Amino acid sequence: MQVDRFDPTPLYQQVARAIREQIQSGSLKPRDPIPSESELVADHGVARETARRAVALLREEGWVVTLPQRGTFVADRPGRTGGS
Amino acid sequence: MQVDRFDPTPLYQQVARAIREQIQSGSLKPRDPIPSESELVADHGVARETARRAVALLREEGWVVTLPQRGTFVADRPGRTGGS
DNA sequence: GAGAATTTGTACGTATGTATG
DNA sequence: ACATACATACGTACAAATTCT
Numbered sequence: 001m002q003v004d005r006f007d008p009t010p011l012y013q014q015v016a017r018a019i020r021e022q023i024q025s026g027s028l029k030p031r032d033p034i035p036s037e038s039e040l041v042a043d044h045g046v047a048r049e050t051a052r053r054a055v056a057l058l059r060e061e062g063w064v065v066t067l068p069q070r071g072t073f074v075a076d077r078p079g080r081t082g083g084s
Numbered sequence: 085m086q087v088d089r090f091d092p093t094p095l096y097q098q099v100a101r102a103i104r105e106q107i108q109s110g111s112l113k114p115r116d117p118i119p120s121e122s123e124l125v126a127d128h129g130v131a132r133e134t135a136r137r138a139v140a141l142l143r144e145e146g147w148v149v150t151l152p153q154r155g156t157f158v159a160d161r162p163g164r165t166g167g168s
Numbered sequence: 169g170a171g172a173a174t175t176t177g178t179a180c181g182t183a184t185g186t187a188t189g
Numbered sequence: 190a191c192a193t194a195c196a197t198a199c200g201t202a203c204a205a206a207t208t209c210t
Contacts, residue, residue, distance in 0.1 A: 010197060036175060047199045052176085068176055069206040094178060120194060131180045136195085152195055154188070 002045045015044050015054035023063055023078050030078065033071045034064055087128050096137035099128050103138065107147055107162050114162065117155045118148055 040051035062081040066072040124135035150156040
């Protein structure tokens with residue numbers, strides 16, 4: 001799904017929202033891999049940096065966990081930071 | 085102070101460390117502005133993206149606070165995230 | 169073990185937008 | 190109007206670790 005370039009919402013937030021909704025709806029389940037950066041670039045029509053920011057945002061929000069050189073996966077308890 | 089390109093430590097971490105040490109040593113005090121992105125680029129000989137990452141890291145660590153379109157400043161209680 | 173492909177990490181350069189002074 | 194400063198976005202390149210053939 002391409003982003004909407006007329007929507008003033010930053011593209012990386014649009015991409016993040018699309019993934020977040022897939023997690024919330026259950027089409028992406030805990031421990032499932034989310035699309036790789038390259039796939040996000042192709043699927044959404046954005047630059048890699050934009051895709052990376054989207055994933056970074058989801059990571060900060062606790063939706064996903066990234067394993068370097070492995071991939072990024074849906075967290076066991078998505079949406080929870082795990083912090084104190 | 086230029087970064088050390090033979091040091092395997094990522095450049096953005098080297099820049100962040102340099103700023104962090106200035107805060108810890110007291111040469112940068114709470115509410116002082118830290119150098120702008122352009123100044124970090126000039127001072128350390130790195131790209132803007134690298135300077136931005138350094139600042140982002142310090143922000144995550146609680147050393148600085150960024151006020152959009154204002155600048156980035158040393159936190160009131162540097163090194164504390166303010167979280168629970 | 170060798171080699172290619174994949175995936176994330178780091179880094180540089182550039183451009184435009186938005187808000188402030 | 191102009192300069193400053195951060196935010197977003199695109200493109201490119203190479204490194205490092207893992208995975209697959």
